[in-house]
Amino acid sequence: MSILIKNGTVITLGKNNRVLKNHSVLIENGRILMIAPSKKLMGRYTTVIDAENKVVMPGFINNHMHFYSTMVRGLGKAKPSKDFNEVLKNLWWRLDKKLSLKDVYYSAIVMMINAIKHGTTTLIDHHASPFAISGSLFEIAKAATIAGLRVSCCYEVSDRDGKKVRDEGIRENEEFIRWSKKENSEYIKAMFGLHASFTLNDDTLEKVSDTGNSLGAGFHIHCAEAISDEMDSLKRFGMRVVERLNKFGILNDKSILAHCVHIDKKEMDIIARRGSYVAHNPQSNLNNAVGIADVVGMSKKGIKVLLGTDAMTVNMPEELRVALWTQHLRQNNPSAGFMEVARTLLFNNPEFASEHFGVRLGEISEGAVADIVLIDYIPPTEFNENTVLGHIIYGISEEVVDTTIVGGRVLMKNKKLNLDIDEEEIYRKSRELSKKLWERF
Ligand SMILES: [Zn+2]
Numbered sequence: 001m002s003i004l005i006k007n008g009t010v011i012t013l014g015k016n017n018r019v020l021k022n023h024s025v026l027i028e029n030g031r032i033l034m035i036a037p038s039k040k041l042m043g044r045y046t047t048v049i050d051a052e053n054k055v056v057m058p059g060f061i062n063n064h065m066h067f068y069s070t071m072v073r074g075l076g077k078a079k080p081s082k083d084f085n086e087v088l089k090n091l092w093w094r095l096d097k098k099l100s101l102k103d104v105y106y107s108a109i110v111m112m113i114n115a116i117k118h119g120t121t122t123l124i125d126h127h128a129s130p131f132a133i134s135g136s137l138f139e140i141a142k143a144a145t146i147a148g149l150r151v152s153c154c155y156e157v158s159d160r161d162g163k164k165v166r167d168e169g170i171r172e173n174e175e176f177i178r179w180s181k182k183e184n185s186e187y188i189k190a191m192f193g194l195h196a197s198f199t200l201n202d203d204t205l206e207k208v209s210d211t212g213n214s215l216g217a218g219f220h221i222h223c224a225e226a227i228s229d230e231m232d233s234l235k236r237f238g239m240r241v242v243e244r245l246n247k248f249g250i251l252n253d254k255s256i257l258a259h260c261v262h263i264d265k266k267e268m269d270i271i272a273r274r275g276s277y278v279a280h281n282p283q284s285n286l287n288n289a290v291g292i293a294d295v296v297g298m299s300k301k302g303i304k305v306l307l308g309t310d311a312m313t314v315n316m317p318e319e320l321r322v323a324l325w326t327q328h329l330r331q332n333n334p335s336a337g338f339m340e341v342a343r344t345l346l347f348n349n350p351e352f353a354s355e356h357f358g359v360r361l362g363e364i365s366e367g368a369v370a371d372i373v374l375i376d377y378i379p380p381t382e383f384n385e386n387t388v389l390g391h392i393i394y395g396i397s398e399e400v401v402d403t404t405i406v407g408g409r410v411l412m413k414n415k416k417l418n419l420d421i422d423e424e425e426i427y428r429k430s431r432e433l434s435k436k437l438w439e440r441f
Helices: 067-072 084-098 101-117 136-147 163-183 202-214 227-237 241-247 265-274 282-287 295-300 316-331 338-357 388-394 423-440
Strands: 002-011 019-028 031-037 047-050 054-058 060-065 120-125 150-153 188-190 192-196 219-223 256-259 277-280 304-307 372-376 401-406 409-413
Touching: 002 372, 047 409, 060 256, 060 277, 060 304, 060 316, 060 338, 067 084, 067 101, 067 423, 084 423, 101 120, 101 136, 101 401, 101 409, 101 423, 120 338, 120 401, 136 150, 136 163, 136 188, 150 338, 163 188, 163 192, 163 202, 192 202, 219 241, 227 241, 241 265, 265 295, 277 338, 282 316, 295 304, 295 316, 295 338, 304 316, 304 338, 316 338, 316 388, 338 388
Parallel strands: 002 047, 002 054, 060 120, 120 150, 150 188, 192 219, 219 256, 256 277, 277 304
Antiparallel strands: 002 019, 019 031, 054 372, 372 401, 401 409
């Protein structure tokens, strides 16, 4: 089975980022077989996609996501919160307790359809449903397989609902990690999930560290999202959050620390030394009024900063734009952080995901997996290797995704889903389930 994408402007990204005009990309068996000037690839192919007036670029990767939050959209019942801890108590920790496995599945598939429409082809999820834990990660994996996306799952262990729920969370991570290792799929992977330092007791961290590290897993945890996480750790344990997590062996070179808005320079050094990743989620940080992470400072220390959305959106170029504006504000300098921010989504996310999924992701190059998006775009100014990152952030981010391909499977073509599912029925079911969920809330 071969697919030819012809007449496109190819943005390769990867180590030798190039802009190739009027080029074609040949896909075979889920991999990119060849990239060449369009007139050189004129043979017969199973499928031909015309990319005229479009850019052809790697699919986007979201490195911190919560599918389960889908059904909160429009819910007005939570009382106003004055800080981040109240947001958790008044909204998220009331909602996640009421989720059923069916809600988990529909929340995931709805957001996955949305991801395909925005050209996001890989997502690293962080899941919570304290009273529907067992099997929850498998529901998300089932949705991912139907949607055809690359998804990594983990369950957020915490002590907030007692030992029984905590142990069930640990077990779900363990079972899912073992299953994904056995499956050895290029599409579904696992991490070991933890909520955050302030909801984790020492004995839990010890237990989780033993289990996760013995399985060779990376940990995925919220870290210093609000200042209260640091205050809690200092007060209860006499050390900062990153020091505490490091003490328990949570920071390995596969781990993701989401947010890190309030870490200090010493904590940055520890993260850099351990080789852990930080996932930056600027829209969520603005929404929760917790502050803006120092992406420039972390990058200078050698930390690989990733970009996630914390479920605010699945539109990664939109998140990238906000990441740049907020970094200007954080550094109090409208020229600061361009490369540091561009690197998060376009280079660091692919580096993490390639390692995690065991395939070459995030670049249009021969041998890489064919995770490719076509976006309508006619450049109004000079468009080449020197200007392409500016075009992505200031221009392409505003345009419409036309075609989404993952592993050589065309999931959307000409802006129409190409999946064996009834999209309308899925959305109808989601509205029906969310209505019931809101009644239980
Ligand atoms: Zn999060």
